[in-house]
Amino acid sequence: MNEFTLNAQARTDLGKGASRRLRRLAASVPAVVYGGGQEATSITIEAKELAKMFENEAAYSHVIELNIAGAKQNVIVKAMQRHPAKQFIMHADFIRVVAGQKLTAIVPVHFINEEAPVKKGGEISHTTTELEVTCLPKDLPEFIEVDLGALEIGDNVHLSDVKAPKGVEFVALAHGKDLDIANVHAPRIVQDEEEGTAEGEAE
Numbered sequence: 197m198n199e200f201t202l203n204a205q206a207r208t209d210l211g212k213g214a215s216r217r218l219r220r221l222a223a224s225v226p227a228v229v230y231g232g233g234q235e236a237t238s239i240t241i242e243a244k245e246l247a248k249m250f251e252n253e254a255a256y257s258h259v260i261e262l263n264i265a266g267a268k269q270n271v272i273v274k275a276m277q278r279h280p281a282k283q284f285i286m287h288a289d290f291i292r293v294v295a296g297q298k299l300t301a302i303v304p305v306h307f308i309n310e311e312a313p314v315k316k317g318g319e320i321s322h323t324t325t326e327l328e329v330t331c332l333p334k335d336l337p338e339f340i341e342v343d344l345g346a347l348e349i350g351d352n353v354h355l356s357d358v359k360a361p362k363g364v365e366f367v368a369l370a371h372g373k374d375l376d377i378a379n380v381h382a383p384r385i386v387q388d389e390e391e392g393t394a395e396g397e398a399e
Contacts, residue, residue: 200249200260204239225285229262229271232292239264246285250276254338257303259293270333272301293333300330300367303337307378309345318349318380327355327375328367335363342377352379 207226223243230236239262249255255273262271271290279286293299304326313320327340342358355366355375368375 200252200255200258202241202245202249202260202262204241204262204264206264207238207240225288227288227290229264229269229290229292232269232294234292237264241288243285246288250285253304257301257336257338259333259336260290262290272299272336295333298330298332299336300328301336302326303329304339305342305377306339307342307344309343312345313347313349313351313380316349317382318347319383320344320378320380322378323376329360329364330367330370331364335361337361337364344378344380347378347380349380349382353377 204227224240225243225246227239227241228236229239249260257272259270259272262269270293272293273288274291275289276285277287278284291299305322305324307320307322310320329337329340331337340358340360342353344353347353353376355369355373355377358366358377360366
């Protein structure tokens, strides 16, 4: 398991103007920590440290040790705002993790054996690349694996087809939504040629 740690400072200078000054003058990112039966805490994190940690995909779905001026607490990322063009992190929301208490998190999807349906002449479309899960902190997976090896052209993978890791539940299924995860379809150029041939025969 990877271990992630972030150092932060409490922030008292709030508001959009203060956040802009932080990013511009102090090379820091404003953030908020909430949940766990405690009041929300505004913090700042060094931009370089935050960016380096999130170069690792696992950090998005992993419990992080947050050190706020010596006071440590476990958190997970709840939301993150990036600059639309430059993609640097502008703001982050963290939620406190309480041992023995279920949490909800966004986990990336890893697709495996994609070459099998491609060899059969199919093209793969990923309709989602992340899933919302609920589980105890100790059961939080770094990713959800989806095997596409057995798919044929025209097949779809739904959330109900995906095996959740032990202790993990998919939030969408709990709300009666069986999401489409991926599908295999014939190449577009082949479809266009077939349609053109059918039209020619009809004429």
